[in-house]
Amino acid sequence: MSSATRATDWRFATVAAIAPETPRAATLTLDVPGWRGHRAGQHLDVRLTADDGYRAQRSYSIASAPEDEKPQITVQELEDGEVSPWFVQVAREGDRFEVRGPFGGWFVWDAAQTEPLFLVAGGSGIVPLMSMLRHRRNQGSAVPVRLLLSVREPDDVFYARELETIGAEVVITYTRRPPAGWDGYARRVDRDMLQEVALLGGRAYVCGPTTFVESVADLLIELGQAPADIRTERFGGG
Amino acid sequence: MDHLDGNAAAGELSEVFTREATAARATCAGCGTSGPVAEAMVYEAGMGTVLRCPACEAVLLRLAHLGDEVVMEMRGVRVIRWRSGPG
Amino acid sequence: MSTRGFHRRRATADHGRLPPGQYLEGGFPVLSAGPTPRTPLSEWTFSITGEVDGERSWTWEEFQALPRETPTVDIHCVTSWSKFDTTWEGVSVDTLLEDVEPLGGYVTAFCDGGYTTNLPVEDVTGGKAWVVFGYDGEPLEPEHGGPARLLVPHLYFWKSAKWVRGLRFMEYDEPGFWETLGYHDRGDPWLEQRYQGD
Numbered sequence: 001m002s003s004a005t006r007a008t009d010w011r012f013a014t015v016a017a018i019a020p021e022t023p024r025a026a027t028l029t030l031d032v033p034g035w036r037g038h039r040a041g042q043h044l045d046v047r048l049t050a051d052d053g054y055r056a057q058r059s060y061s062i063a064s065a066p067e068d069e070k071p072q073i074t075v076q077e078l079e080d081g082e083v084s085p086w087f088v089q090v091a092r093e094g095d096r097f098e099v100r101g102p103f104g105g106w107f108v109w110d111a112a113q114t115e116p117l118f119l120v121a122g123g124s125g126i127v128p129l130m131s132m133l134r135h136r137r138n139q140g141s142a143v144p145v146r147l148l149l150s151v152r153e154p155d156d157v158f159y160a161r162e163l164e165t166i167g168a169e170v171v172i173t174y175t176r177r178p179p180a181g182w183d184g185y186a187r188r189v190d191r192d193m194l195q196e197v198a199l200l201g202g203r204a205y206v207c208g209p210t211t212f213v214e215s216v217a218d219l220l221i222e223l224g225q226a227p228a229d230i231r232t233e234r235f236g237g238g
Numbered sequence: 239m240d241h242l243d244g245n246a247a248a249g250e251l252s253e254v255f256t257r258e259a260t261a262a263r264a265t266c267a268g269c270g271t272s273g274p275v276a277e278a279m280v281y282e283a284g285m286g287t288v289l290r291c292p293a294c295e296a297v298l299l300r301l302a303h304l305g306d307e308v309v310m311e312m313r314g315v316r317v318i319r320w321r322s323g324p325g
Numbered sequence: 326m327s328t329r330g331f332h333r334r335r336a337t338a339d340h341g342r343l344p345p346g347q348y349l350e351g352g353f354p355v356l357s358a359g360p361t362p363r364t365p366l367s368e369w370t371f372s373i374t375g376e377v378d379g380e381r382s383w384t385w386e387e388f389q390a391l392p393r394e395t396p397t398v399d400i401h402c403v404t405s406w407s408k409f410d411t412t413w414e415g416v417s418v419d420t421l422l423e424d425v426e427p428l429g430g431y432v433t434a435f436c437d438g439g440y441t442t443n444l445p446v447e448d449v450t451g452g453k454a455w456v457v458f459g460y461d462g463e464p465l466e467p468e469h470g471g472p473a474r475l476l477v478p479h480l481y482f483w484k485s486a487k488w489v490r491g492l493r494f495m496e497y498d499e500p501g502f503w504e505t506l507g508y509h510d511r512g513d514p515w516l517e518q519r520y521q522g523d
Contacts (some may be wrong), residue, residue: 008253012326050334054332059246096328096329210241210243232275232276236239281357284404288358288359289383302508311505318439
């Protein structure tokens with residue numbers, strides 16, 4: 001395969017490794033011929049083809065740091081999903097599917113950026129933010145960073161162990177079932193919570209379902225964050 | 239059906255633009271608001287991708303795969319601008 | 326080259342009822358080109374306008390008082406899913422045109438949110454089209470086109486315009502939202518009229 005393959009061209013990736021991330025999500029490490037790295041926050045498009053020629057296409061954020069040799073994606077299995085169940089339940093080492101990318105020039109963070117960083121994730125919205133956190137750690141960046149993560153219950157937290165040592169303040173709010181003995185936030189992100197938690201004045205990145213992202217972005221603006229300093233990425237279903 | 243944003247259209251837009259499109263700034267021909275393509279509202283309608291101005295909801299751009307053709311229409315964009323330098 | 330172990334959500338059914346290139350869908354996909362409009366019923370009207378011998382308009386109450394039908398039809402989306410035996414409730418376009426003489430050969434359906442689609446007049450008359458406000462025994466949900474949508478089941482489903490507010494009769498065929506991008510002006514699924522020139 002030509003090393004001059006453009007990001008926009010579809011090429012075959014091979015699953016190099018697959019591991020459960022949570023009971024309903026898996027992280028896949030991919031062998032992508034001609035892979036030339038990515039920026040933290042970018043995503044891949046994937047395309048699966050059935051025997052009858054039926055094709056389904058989705059986008060998944062890259063979870064791994066730019067410094068890692070092989071890209072990783074973390075896929076959450078969606079109820080009634082068509083593609084995500086393949087990744088989480090069926091895929092195994094050696095399987096091949098098509099990818100293109102990486103894509104994204106706006107929802108990206110480089111360690112050369114020096115402003116404070118406030119990251120807000122709804123559920124699987126943590127994936128691109130994790131790439132940013134890993135990149136920051138790898139580069140030895142001292143930029144102040146705080147992550148606010150909203151999930152339904154503890155089983156929905158990706159990278160739980162790694163978050164403890166990633167070098168960021170991590171605040172979690174559980175919206176459905178907090179763990180036993182939890183004395184932290186146990187509700188949807190609201191203005192009061194952001195007032196207490198937000199690191200304002202630097203750059204904010206918000207990622208998750210559309211209504212979550214828009215609600216959080218609106219609240220950050222209310223709290224004084226300049227709209228130009230908020231970057232958003234909305235996830236859908238499928 | 240909730241909309242996504244311009245980030246979701248990055249792959250498709252890369253089929254027609256040589257420069258990374260989501261960081262480009264587009265001016266809406268309807269209301270004159272400018273902003274990054276990444277912040278446009280994106281509707282994946284099955285029949286095609288529709289980008290709308292987040293300020294006034296007017297259609298900025300439409301892209302579809304019709305058989306063996308890729309078709310794009312962007313009357314709704316008055317101007318689109320990229321930073322110079324490597325694409 | 327296919328992906329091991331991947332198949333579409335629903336198996337293809339080999340029925341004589343499926344047009345070429347279609348498969349049978351169990352759900353009812355919600356696909357839109359824009360935000361869901363939210364017109365209050367107190368402001369909703371349906372109009373017959375343009376090249377007709379007398380323009381007509383109904384409020385929601387007046388529309389609800391018209392004779393209604395409950396068609397059961399198969400529907401076919403150009404993206405290749407089909408659904409059999411969908412049940413609707415609404416007013417036949419023939420009823421709406423009872424006192425109206427179309428003077429043009431084409432019609433454009435216009436909708437809240439700006440969507441339009443064009444059709445030949447003969448494809449909305451003769452028992453082939455309705456303006457429906459009920460689906461599956463319930464009021465039509467906004468995400469599926471409520472309060473009312475056009476239903477023209479013998480053509481691809483993009484002709485069944487959601488959030489329809491009227492029919493404008495025209496002397497010439499004016500391509501609508503998807504047609505200007507390259508989709509077919511008529512859209513007969515049995516002839517696979519998906520794109521212009523098909």
